[in-house]
Amino acid sequence: MLLTDFALSLDAGVLLHLRGRNGAGKTSLLEVLAGLRAPLRGQVVRPEAGLHWLGHKNGLNGDLSLIENLQYWCALQQCSAAPIVTSLERLGLARLRYRAARTLSAGQKRRAALARLLVAPRPLWLLDEPLAALDVAGLDDVGCMFDQHLQQGGAVIVTSHQPLPLADGRMRTMELS
């Protein structure tokens, strides 16, 4: 039991930065919000148009190429696989799309996982440490993605120990203790 008496509601166009020491329950909270874990009590209302979940793990099978991994993900989500290449391009992975995921660096795999956010538009993004292993250029790319998503009326909940690449009034911070 990590959190009790917890209430959170998020407006469109807002990014919520969840912070707290290790083991404070950030990941568990995100998992409950995503629907992977059932809350002990209470309820979660999720947007009808769906959400994106990006956990610690990238969800890439090492023996499949990036494009095969993303195509399979599209089949699971039953969404169009057409935007895969442009999404990979925006994260600088277009050249690597036929490489087996096993042969990529940790940062490249993280980028490939982030590319899913662009493949299917969803109003809510739940991201657990999305900046892990990213380089400076990667941080910029994620900043651009956040900015565009918020402008389109989306919302984001992020856990991160790093400062986020987005500094304006649309960002809220919440400390879990």
Added chain:
Amino acid sequence: MWTWFHRLASPPTFYRLADRYSPWLAVLSLLLIGYGLVGGLWLAPPDYQQGDAFRIIYVHVPAAWLSLSGYVAMAAAAAVAIIWRIKLAECVVVAIAPVGASFTALALITGMLWGKPMWGKYWVWDARLTSELVLLFLYLGVLGLNRAFEDPRAGARACGLLALVGVVNVPIVHYSVEWWNSLHQGSTVSRIGKPAIAASMLWPLLSMTFGCMAFFGWAVLRRVQNDVLLRERRSTWVAALLGERKAAGHV
């Protein structure tokens, strides 16, 4: 009725109720088992066919009966735990497994001891013995699975699922083993006829059965209590309970 059910399922209420009633169960089981043992082992006359060897039924029959009904009870608790996500039912699943496994082992051992004078050897592939052996394996699977989990809640739910699949399997095992035996007709197994049992033999048997049931209930209640305390050790009601005991000089 429904609110009553939920109140009972709340750990503090359950703990207090179990604390109050489990000693009575213990006393009841002692009395019934005591009478059953004296009545069965001394007072009842020897069997006209089996002599004194029949007396093992006073342990064997209750144990065999409880091994099976214990498994069904475990599966019922598992269904409650999985459908309504009631924590207490998860504790019950985990608590029944070792008690039920012990009774299954007892039924097997007493069955083998009885088989030596009756059938001439300790083990025959009789339908009931074989089903009982598979039941023991099913119990051991639940125990092993529970040990493998670090998180007790996830472990209890996994055990519950296994128990549910297992309970569907138990009758299938039983009938398949009977079919398997019928394919082998003419083997060593010779069923001993079941004469009507005399009252002086029957009463101790019933007393033993109910006594073992009470013991089973008592053991499970105490195990659930321990499990509840362990899981809720950080909650306020456990702290309050320990405080009470300390004040009364129990700890």
Added chain:
Amino acid sequence: MFAVFAAALRRELRLAARHKGDWLLPPLFYLIVVTLFALGGKPNDPQLSAFAPAVLWVGVLLSALLNLDRLFRADFDDGTLEQCFLGAQGAMPVVYAKLIGHWLLGGLPLSLIAAPLALQLDVPATVLPTLLAGLLLGTPMLSLIGGFAAALTVGLPRAAVLLPVLVLPLIGPVVIFGAGAARAAAAGLSAAGPLYLLASLLVAGLCLLPLAATVALRNSFD
């Protein structure tokens, strides 16, 4: 629903094509087990054929257990499983695809090589169709029960040791009916009864066990 199932099955087959050892080794293991069993008896012992159904069945069980603990583990470890559960149709079609894939790559080839192995063990050729029918009806059940057990233990570090203990007692009736059908045929009796029972077990298993496996997988996230 079916599109997700088909995509997941295609992915299983594609992964198997890239890791041929995963499905080529169990038949080899099976071959070795049966050979060692024959070596354990007297040469050309006429009794061998009496035990052949039991040996062939137990050999299939042990061989199919070999790659069982990897069934869901890779997807659990790399996070694909989370994405399956959050997909449009949930994880159920994926679980069906995985279990059927496990049978296509495990139970099916093992059943097929059981036929030459049976001849090696001196099983009369007239018994072969019954033996094969029993294996083809029984091995999917093994994938279903084994998949359920693999789902229960997916997050555990030492699942490989635990899996056989969970699977083997549950599979007892399948062995009894499967090997029993072959023995009945060898004795000249009708084997239709046990084969029908196997088929009904399979139908019940196909309906219930993937559901149980899905619930067990979801449990691994908590």
